[in-house]
Amino acid sequence: MRIRSERGGTIFCVAIFLFIVVLTLFVGVFEWNFRSAAEVQTGYTYYFLVRDCESATAGAVAGESYGSGGAGYLLEGDNAVVLACYYDESDAAAVRDTMSAKGVSVRILTRSSNAFKLDADHASERARVEANARTVDAASRVLYDAANSLERTEISQEEARAALKGVALSLAGLASENEGPLYALWNVEVLRAERKCRELSEEIVFAKDLRYLQIGLCMAVLGQGEFFT
Secondary structure: OHHHHHHHHHHHHHHHHHHHHHHHHHHHHHHHHHHHOEEEOOOOEEEEEEEEOOHHHHHHHHHHHHHOOOOOEEEHHHOEEEEEEEOOHHHHHHHHHHHHHOOOOOEEEEEEOOOEEEOHHHHHHHHHHHHHHHHHHHHHHHHHHHHHHHHOOOOOHHHHHHHHHHHHHHHHHHHHHOOOHHHHHHHHHHHHHHHHHHHHOOOOOOHHHHHHHHHHHHHHHHOHHHHHO
């Protein structure tokens, strides 16, 4: 009985030792992966001019907003319809005040992007992921400027189409250089916007359509982490 007890005790001690070794290795690997994960810096803030609405009337409000010259971009989670998007709060506030003075109830919805992490296997892609966001943000600003210029009749239809084609070319080039499964979902979003730009460049261009596309790109930048995590 004593020999069995000693053997049992030895086996128990060995089992405990192996458990501790495995646990230590697991914790070590977890910590290494965590330390090796790369944080993608974002820092984008957009100011959306919106009209609030109920879920049941969201489609009607979006259609009405589009018909009156706004983008009519529906934010389902916020029960709001975006009329326009700005990069400076003072610009958004000025338009809000003008519309409020005309009896149109609108407010500013501020949205900022959040940093997110790429796992250890994709940490080396951080710079490229950040560059993707910069490119899409820049494309949105081109559409914003084109929309304002077209609305003020400062550019022609041909110039507006050229802006759309330029954005489409930029987005197509961006997606073509994004290689690997990491970019699968992101490329789908980028190419969807690229296709819309190309399609719109073949038609009569309206400022509200440019704004709609602009807002879509801004939303992609804000939600970039969802495509990569």
